[in-house]
Amino acid sequence: MNNFKNLRGTADLLPDQLIKWQNVEKIILEQLCRSSVKEIRTPIIEMTELFMRGIGEGTDVVSKEMYTFLDRGERSCTLRPEGTASVARALIQNGISSKPLQKLWYMGPMFRYERPQAGRQRQFHQLGVEFVGYESVRSDIEIITLAWDILEKLGIKELNLEINTLGDNIDRSNFQKAFLKWLEVNKNSLDLDSQKRIDKNPLRILDTKNVQTKKILEDAPRLFDFLSEKSVQRYLNIKEQLKLLKIPYLENFNLVRGLDYYTHIAFEITSGSLGSQATVCGGGRYDNLVSQMGGTETPAIGFAIGLERLILLSGNELEESRETDIYIVNKGNKAETLAMKLSRKLRNYDLIAELDISGASFSKQLKKANKLKSKSIIVIGDDEALKNQFVIRLFNNENLKNMEETISLDDAIKLENWLEKNLLLKRSSLS
Numbered sequence: 001m002n003n004f005k006n007l008r009g010t011a012d013l014l015p016d017q018l019i020k021w022q023n024v025e026k027i028i029l030e031q032l033c034r035s036s037v038k039e040i041r042t043p044i045i046e047m048t049e050l051f052m053r054g055i056g057e058g059t060d061v062v063s064k065e066m067y068t069f070l071d072r073g074e075r076s077c078t079l080r081p082e083g084t085a086s087v088a089r090a091l092i093q094n095g096i097s098s099k100p101l102q103k104l105w106y107m108g109p110m111f112r113y114e115r116p117q118a119g120r121q122r123q124f125h126q127l128g129v130e131f132v133g134y135e136s137v138r139s140d141i142e143i144i145t146l147a148w149d150i151l152e153k154l155g156i157k158e159l160n161l162e163i164n165t166l167g168d169n170i171d172r173s174n175f176q177k178a179f180l181k182w183l184e185v186n187k188n189s190l191d192l193d194s195q196k197r198i199d200k201n202p203l204r205i206l207d208t209k210n211v212q213t214k215k216i217l218e219d220a221p222r223l224f225d226f227l228s229e230k231s232v233q234r235y236l237n238i239k240e241q242l243k244l245l246k247i248p249y250l251e252n253f254n255l256v257r258g259l260d261y262y263t264h265i266a267f268e269i270t271s272g273s274l275g276s277q278a279t280v281c282g283g284g285r286y287d288n289l290v291s292q293m294g295g296t297e298t299p300a301i302g303f304a305i306g307l308e309r310l311i312l313l314s315g316n317e318l319e320e321s322r323e324t325d326i327y328i329v330n331k332g333n334k335a336e337t338l339a340m341k342l343s344r345k346l347r348n349y350d351l352i353a354e355l356d357i358s359g360a361s362f363s364k365q366l367k368k369a370n371k372l373k374s375k376s377i378i379v380i381g382d383d384e385a386l387k388n389q390f391v392i393r394l395f396n397n398e399n400l401k402n403m404e405e406t407i408s409l410d411d412a413i414k415l416e417n418w419l420e421k422n423l424l425l426k427r428s429s430l431s
């Protein structure tokens, strides 16, 4: 027999781990809802061309990390490495001009062929938010505060916001000319990876992790010095507003981000508690992407948060799930039928009612209820079932024996009274 294993860089998420994931997702979704951001779902698989055009062929993601294959019709397909290009495609395809302003979010798996390590996988998950059609500095601020507030709501500590501006196309090409001249002179002092980038994507050299190259780059021309007056003003305005909102930030002139489509503000949020894979959120403005992909000129800004890193960062309190309210111990033909009816009734009260369907002995069923730490317990044997009754009591609390009550299945009032008194059932949840 073959012992199958999951592919390297992918992970099974098991029920106990998923409690935390679900709690994290719930907090995120609530905050998105409060900020009036709406969900969009696009396919996980797209035409390869979409990412080549959207993300840029010189980027690491496109040149080294994509899961690309030919389907049976010989079409080149790619598992999405990120969500922004797909969202832009979906909006163009569905008539962006009829709805020029949209605040959207998506959440789901992304695929990149990278070296797996803590916080870095080949199949990982992102929450992405895109404000499409928004041009103002206020939208820049709104998106940064949204990312910041989500991370704060999750109780994540040691957050740092780093910002930079990449200017517009003209600023960038002016800088690139000067930078290329400098690179020509200094080429041989750079690391090999950076040398290779000179022809393909020189801006990315600024993002190098190579210590020696970093040092040499200190003398290179700076993008900031090539920004137009308007671009500079825009950036200063953003910094001013962040100060007003008391969101602390650091400026990082080397923050250029991995994807080609960014313009003006680029930002990352890191956490000191993450170690080497410190970036939990990356985002920025991408005013050219939609038009570059064939749509009308549409400014936009967005961010993506890596959920695996978020899970590593968020606290243990999020590992707790709702406790079982009632465990239904039952044995015997009649008892089983009554138990089934009762469990459905209880769930209509929004209670967690676990029906034991094991058919095991009463004592084994009680042991299970004990292990689960169920708040209360119902016991039904055929004797009770014959009278259409059941016994309910708080579990594991001998002193509260007096709370034990025999109730008839049809006596809704008595049942509700008991639940209200002992399980704090709110009358408002009754339908």
Ligand code: ATP
Binding pocket: 082, 112, 114, 119, 120, 121, 122, 124, 125, 126, 257, 258, 277, 279, 280, 281, 282, 283, 304, 305, 306, 307, 308, 309
């Ligand atoms: P990094 O520098 O860590 O490779 P990136 O710049 O490639 O990040 P983005 O494309 O900006 O990442 O994606 C946004 C976020 O998605 C990252 O900040 C990170 O939290 C998460 N992320 C990216 N790649 C991975 C991965 N392979 N595994 C887990 N999370 C990832």
Ligand code: MG
Binding pocket: 258
């Ligand atoms: Mg990366």
